[in-house]
Amino acid sequence: MHPFPLEPDRAAMTEMGGLVLDRVIDRTEQLPTRPATSALTQAATAALVESFLAPPPAQPGDLKSLLGRLDEAADCAVETAGPGHLAHIPGGGLFTAALAEFYNRAVNRYGGLAAIASAFAALEESVVRWIALDVCGLPSGSGGLLTSGGSMATFSAVVAARYDCLGEDLATGTVYTTAFAHYSVAKAARLAGIKKDHIRLVPHTADLRMDPDAAAALIRADRQAGLRPFLLVGTAGTTDTGTIDPLPELAGLARREDLWFHIDAAYGGFFRLTTRGKERLAGVEQADSITLDPHKTLFMPFGTGALVVRDVAALHAAHDGSGSYLQDIGPAGGVPDSGHLGPELTHEIRGLRIWLPLHLHGVDAFRDALEEKLDLTEQVHAALSRVPGLEVPQTPDLSTVIFRIRPKDDSPSAADRADEATRRLLERVNAHRRIVLSSTVIDGRYTLRICLVSHRTHRDRIIEARDLITAEATRTVSHAVGG
Ligand SMILES: Cc1ncc(COP(=O)(O)O)c(C=O)c1O
Numbered sequence: 465m466h467p468f469p470l471e472p473d474r475a476a477m478t479e480m481g482g483l484v485l486d487r488v489i490d491r492t493e494q495l496p497t498r499p500a501t502s503a504l505t506q507a508a509t510a511a512l513v514e515s516f517l518a519p520p521p522a523q524p525g526d527l528k529s530l531l532g533r534l535d536e537a538a539d540c541a542v543e544t545a546g547p548g549h550l551a552h553i554p555g556g557g558l559f560t561a562a563l564a565e566f567y568n569r570a571v572n573r574y575g576g577l578a579a580i581a582s583a584f585a586a587l588e589e590s591v592v593r594w595i596a597l598d599v600c601g602l603p604s605g606s607g608g609l610l611t612s613g614g615s616m617a618t619f620s621a622v623v624a625a626r627y628d629c630l631g632e633d634l635a636t637g638t639v640y641t642t643a644f645a646h647y648s649v650a651k652a653a654r655l656a657g658i659k660k661d662h663i664r665l666v667p668h669t670a671d672l673r674m675d676p677d678a679a680a681a682l683i684r685a686d687r688q689a690g691l692r693p694f695l696l697v698g699t700a701g702t703t704d705t706g707t708i709d710p711l712p713e714l715a716g717l718a719r720r721e722d723l724w725f726h727i728d729a730a731y732g733g734f735f736r737l738t739t740r741g742k743e744r745l746a747g748v749e750q751a752d753s754i755t756l757d758p759h760k761t762l763f764m765p766f767g768t769g770a771l772v773v774r775d776v777a778a779l780h781a782a783h784d785g786s787g788s789y790l791q792d793i794g795p796a797g798g799v800p801d802s803g804h805l806g807p808e809l810t811h812e813i814r815g816l817r818i819w820l821p822l823h824l825h826g827v828d829a830f831r832d833a834l835e836e837k838l839d840l841t842e843q844v845h846a847a848l849s850r851v852p853g854l855e856v857p858q859t860p861d862l863s864t865v866i867f868r869i870r871p872k873d874d875s876p877s878a879a880d881r882a883d884e885a886t887r888r889l890l891e892r893v894n895a896h897r898r899i900v901l902s903s904t905v906i907d908g909r910y911t912l913r914i915c916l917v918s919h920r921t922h923r924d925r926i927i928e929a930r931d932l933i934t935a936e937a938t939r940t941v942s943h944a945v946g947g
Contacts, residue, residue: 468524480527487531491538492545492559495920499897500548502540512540542900544766547920550929551902553703553731554917556763564820565765568813575813576803578796585799588815591822595756596772599736600729601749608772608779609805610814614730614757615648617771620783620806621753622652622695624773625724627782629694638662638686641697642674644704646728649697662691672705672858672906674698676713683721696723700745700754701732704904704913706864708732711747718752727751730769731917732862734761737831740838744861753779758818762830763919768817771806779805837863837916840926844914847930853941857906863916867933868909869941883910885940892936899929 472480491498502509516537543549545557578585588610596606611617622639630637634657641649643665650663664686666679683693696718698709711727718725727748733756735741736748748754753773758764773779784804795801803809822830841863848867849856855870869885871878890903890912903912914929 466524468527483527483531487535488559488562491535495543495546496925498543498546500543500546500900501894501897502542503897504540509540512536545918545920547918547922547925548897548899548929549918550914550916550921551900553757553760553915554921555759555766556917556919557765558763558821558919560821560824561764561768561817564817567820568816573813575811576809577790577793577801578799579793579801581813582796582799584813584816585796585802587819588802588813589799591815591818592770592772594822595733595770596754599734599756600751600754600772601736602751602754602772602774605776606772606774607776607800607805608753608770609802610758610818611769611771611806612767612808613759613769614646614728614755615651615769616806617730617755617757617769618646618648618697618726618728619652619655620771620779621726621755621773622649622656622658624753624779624782625695625726626656626658628775628778629724630692634658636662636690636692637695638664638691638693639695639697640664640666640679640682640693640723642666642668642699642709644668644672644702644707645697645699646703646730649728653695672702672707674709674714676710676717679714680717680721683717683723693721693723695726696721697726697728698751699732700727700729700748701735701862703731704864704906704911705858705866706731706860706862706915707858708744708861711745712750713747715747715750724752725750726753726755728755730755730757731760734758734830735834735838735862737827738835738838741834741862761834761917762818763833763917764818764821768814776800776805783807833919836922840916840921840923841865844916844926844930848933851934851937854937857911864913866904866906866911866913868911869937879909886910886912889933889936889940892940893933896932898932899925901933 544555573581573584592608596602596608597604626637637658639653639658653663654660664682666682667675669675686693696714698711698714700708715725729748732745733754736745753771756770758770759766759768783806841860845860845865848854848865853870854867856867858866869882869889871882887910890901894900901912901914903910
């Protein structure tokens with residue numbers, strides 16, 4: 465008999481499931497001691513990558529050794545699930561979301577049309593409504609859909625705005641955002657058929673927020689030139705610095721100018737669960753549509769995004785479709801078909817991996833974890849601000865602190881030397897493999913960022929990070945800039 469039939473019996477399922485579960489539990493327990501980045505040499509990495517490009521065999525393999533191969537691949541990577549991941553916008557990967565997903569993939573219910581799995585569609589809708597109403601503060605009747613991530617959410621928002629405001633004539637439509645918006649905004653506009661040179665980057669103020677007066681001036685000038693401004697995109701937590709645009713002012717501007725107001729809250733949105741976050745993110749509730757990423761600040765596995773909208777009919781109108789092969793499938797009593805709210809038809813019940821952790825842990829567990837990130841961020845900001853030779857130019861709105869080596873004087877050559885030293889500082893800090901930081905460019909200066917999002921990052925790792933950055937900054941300054 466075939467050792468691994470496509471339909472294993474109970475004993476085989478139990479054995480295989482046990483092997484996978486043991487691996488995952490082992491790996492999860494080891495996360496605090498695992499290196500934050502791969503320890504493999506370049507040559508070893510190249511060899512491993514090459515080995516994974518091989519096609520599958522005709523004959524069966526062995527689960528234990530295949531899992532061993534997966535572990536090799538998982539180790540040849542940034543440890544994005546671990547407590548030391550402080551680069552870009554960290555992901556988490558809740559264990560209970562993975563459990564939910566295992567169940568989900570095994571029962572394999574259809575997620576595109578509500579009538580095919582109506583209770584699961586309702587479960588997913590409950591998650592969407594929680595995000596729209598409870599988290600974002602949109603009015604009752606608002607809704608949306610779960611997506612594979614922030615980029616897809618923003619894409620559908622732009623398509624809905626375009627369809628609602630421009631109809632079929634896209635040629636003169638213009639969009640307004642800033643240079644600090646995530647590039648997925650401009651990408652979504654281009655994919656939605658908006659001309660590249662009709663995507664306006666509104667100037668920002670010294671604190672890196674969109675300047676509403678500058679936005680108003682650009683909109684007026686474009687209208688006078690015969691263009692059709694239709695979409696204003698604010699960011700609630702920029703990727704670079706976690707900065708929140710002046711949302712209430714932008715909402716007022718969008719209303720006055722009759723523009724669709726979208727907020728990219730992929731990073732910041734779920735901080736509205738916290739007291740500080742709710743204050744700082746006031747104005748989100750005035751948006752027409754909002755992108756959020758549960759795979760960022762709700763600690764979900766990658767591939768979990770969300771779009772919520774005030775007017776579900778507008779989202780539906782932009783994404784609707786039908787075929788005679790679907791004629792037997794009716795509506796499902798008040799629960800929308802997610803396949804008609806976004807570009808995808810067939811997909812998994814995405815809400816399950818959010819619903820189970822929310823119901824199991826309770827919303828307060830998520831609130832507390834995010835409050836902890838805000839506390840830790842304040843501590844890191846204060847500690848790095850005290851390190852001689854470091855420049856910490858912004859007070860964080862959310863959970864990102866930016867810093868760089870301070871130039872010796874105001875000359876361009878001192879700025880260049882400081883940039884070079886900051887680059888070295890990043891290499892030195894990351895070389896310890898206890899934390900991983902990333903860099904960006906702010907106002908032309910090479911800048912490091914530390915971003916606290918993972919539910920596994922706690923005080924101990926942040927104290928370690930603080931000490932490591934302080935020691936390496938001191939070393940870098942004394943070698944490079946101070947001399
Ligand atoms: C503010 C912001 N918006 C959008 C995105 C894109 O989201 P995704 O990578 O989930 O497509 C990101 C990703 O980091 C982000 O930080």
